[in-house]
Amino acid sequence: MASSSSSSTQFQMLQLQVHPWKLPFSCNKPLTLTTTTLTSPSLVQRSSTPPFRSSSICTHQTSISPITSSSSRSTNEEIDHNSLRNICEGFVPDHILHRVEEVGYLMPTEIQRQALPVLFSRRDCILHAQTGSGKTLAYLLLIFSVINTQRSAVQALIVVPTRELGMQVAKVARMLAGKSGQPGSEDKSCTIMALLDGGTLKRQKSWLKSEPPTIIVATLGSLCQMLEKQMIKLESMRVLVIDEVDFMFNSSHQVSSLRKLLISYSSINNRQTIFASASIPQHRRFLYDCIQQKWTKADVVHIHANPVQPMPPRIQHRFLICSRSERHSALLSLLQSDAPQSAIVFVNVQSEKSKKAGNAPATTEKINFNSRAASFSELRQGGAYLLVATDIAGRGVDLPDTTHIYNFDLPKDAVHYLHRAGRTGRKPFSESKCVVTSIITSEERFVLQRYENELMFHCDELFL
Numbered sequence: 001m002a003s004s005s006s007s008s009t010q011f012q013m014l015q016l017q018v019h020p021w022k023l024p025f026s027c028n029k030p031l032t033l034t035t036t037t038l039t040s041p042s043l044v045q046r047s048s049t050p051p052f053r054s055s056s057i058c059t060h061q062t063s064i065s066p067i068t069s070s071s072s073r074s075t076n077e078e079i080d081h082n083s084l085r086n087i088c089e090g091f092v093p094d095h096i097l098h099r100v101e102e103v104g105y106l107m108p109t110e111i112q113r114q115a116l117p118v119l120f121s122r123r124d125c126i127l128h129a130q131t132g133s134g135k136t137l138a139y140l141l142l143i144f145s146v147i148n149t150q151r152s153a154v155q156a157l158i159v160v161p162t163r164e165l166g167m168q169v170a171k172v173a174r175m176l177a178g179k180s181g182q183p184g185s186e187d188k189s190c191t192i193m194a195l196l197d198g199g200t201l202k203r204q205k206s207w208l209k210s211e212p213p214t215i216i217v218a219t220l221g222s223l224c225q226m227l228e229k230q231m232i233k234l235e236s237m238r239v240l241v242i243d244e245v246d247f248m249f250n251s252s253h254q255v256s257s258l259r260k261l262l263i264s265y266s267s268i269n270n271r272q273t274i275f276a277s278a279s280i281p282q283h284r285r286f287l288y289d290c291i292q293q294k295w296t297k298a299d300v301v302h303i304h305a306n307p308v309q310p311m312p313p314r315i316q317h318r319f320l321i322c323s324r325s326e327r328h329s330a331l332l333s334l335l336q337s338d339a340p341q342s343a344i345v346f347v348n349v350q351s352e353k354s355k356k357a358g359n360a361p362a363t364t365e366k367i368n369f370n371s372r373a374a375s376f377s378e379l380r381q382g383g384a385y386l387l388v389a390t391d392i393a394g395r396g397v398d399l400p401d402t403t404h405i406y407n408f409d410l411p412k413d414a415v416h417y418l419h420r421a422g423r424t425g426r427k428p429f430s431e432s433k434c435v436v437t438s439i440i441t442s443e444e445r446f447v448l449q450r451y452e453n454e455l456m457f458h459c460d461e462l463f464l
């Protein structure tokens with residue numbers, strides 16, 4: 001797996017001007033909220049049985065109607081009742097809510113609708129929902145409901161696995177904290193620091209010394225350095241968010257620092273810990289570990305939106321069989337026939353074995369943190385793009401205009417498939433189709449079939 005700590009990752013960006021491409025509870029037990037927009041009993045989640053008594057988990061199966069899309073709104077009253085403002089009012093400051101509306105977030109996504117009341121009740125939470133379902137806004141709204149901008153202290157910490165994701169989350173937080181058109185709405189004292197690997201720690205140290213930011217978005221490497229130097233203290237931290245939590249626990253570079261952080265935070269009064277991801281393999285086991293290890297309080301809530309549909313349903317999946325030597329021309333033909341608005345081509349990091357064998361890597365350019373960051377900023381500035389990337393772009397990165405994903409190399413497992421595919425279909429209320437195409441050899445067909453079974457989706461064969 002590509003790691004944020006590697007400063008030199010195969011990654012290449014091509015900007016092409018190509019033609020027409022989201023209850024407060026009295027029970028103090030862990031809770032699993034599981035909702036679904038599909039009802040097929042045969043498609044029940046297949047999580048492994050955890051080594052604990054199932055009675056220790058209070059499972060609520062709630063049957064909630066699908067997300068109300070703007071097209072299905074019937075009356076203004078209904079909109080008001082279900083709106084983000086209605087859910088957040090009394091918790092989130094008004095100027096933030098104005099900003100949320102200005103940006104165009106009027107209705108909650110499913111995870112936001114389920115999670116926000118739980119988050120506002122100050123319970124620890126595991127946000128488990130499809131890629132592109134708006135988990136970021138859910139935890140940011142919690143943070144804005146909790147912070148006191150009159151206090152000069154770091155009050156919320158969001159930990160992310162990569163610099164790119166950190167920049168993106170910081171940008172969304174700043175956008176929400178920023179000025180809105182409403183008089184008196186500007187929040188002068190809410191500052192957001194991006195403390196990310198590859199950044200200039202010297203500048204951040206002097207910022208932390210002079211006036212602590214209210215919110216920090218950090219990667220673990222940089223955060224640990226600041227914690228060790230006691231530049232950041234966990235005592236004042238009201239909320240700790242660990243985004244892409246399964247990735248962080250699976251990363252050999254990050255897992256020990258993450259465990260240390262969670263153990264240190266467990267002794268803090270008034271804490272609230274949020275974990276988020278679209279994929280939490282063995283989530284019952286994870287819930288058990290959270291309580292056993294005191295990473296969360298015992299009444300942690302696991303909110304699992306759409307468990308039988310781990311990927312957005314509007315993503316169409318296809319595969320094309322060809323030999324290894326035909327892959328480049330197959331990709332070119334696909335790009336020509338699909339004429340995507342904007343696309344990401346995923347390649348694997350070249351293995352040591354393949355390097356030793358003298359094989360050429362799938363991408364030829366190696367670029368560092370800053371160039372990677374520049375590439376993403378460029379992409380967000382608009383225009384059609386064709387991004388060639390490794391799995392480093394597979395986690396959390398939000399480029400909503402991406403209509404097509406190409407797996408030039410088959411992802412190494414179903415979780416990687418899910419996150420790569422999830423780089424498209426990122427407009428929660430849109431119904432337009434997005435496409436994921438895997439270019440595979442005939443021998444790889446059974447591997448893709450395994451992913452289909454695991455992730456419960458169907459892949460159509462494509463013939464050129």
Ligand SMILES: Nc1ncnc2c1ncn2[C@@H]1O[C@H](COP(=O)(O)OP(=O)(O)OP(=O)(O)O)[C@@H](O)[C@H]1O
Pocket residue numbers: 022084104105106107108109112129130131132133134135136137277278395396397398400422426427428429
């Ligand atoms: N209530 C909303 N209404 C409209 N758009 C929204 C809403 N909430 C979030 N979005 C948009 O949905 C997109 C995906 O949101 P976000 O990046 O938070 O997804 P995510 O759940 O964190 O996905 P991933 O698991 O891939 O990281 C973003 O472009 C965001 O602007």
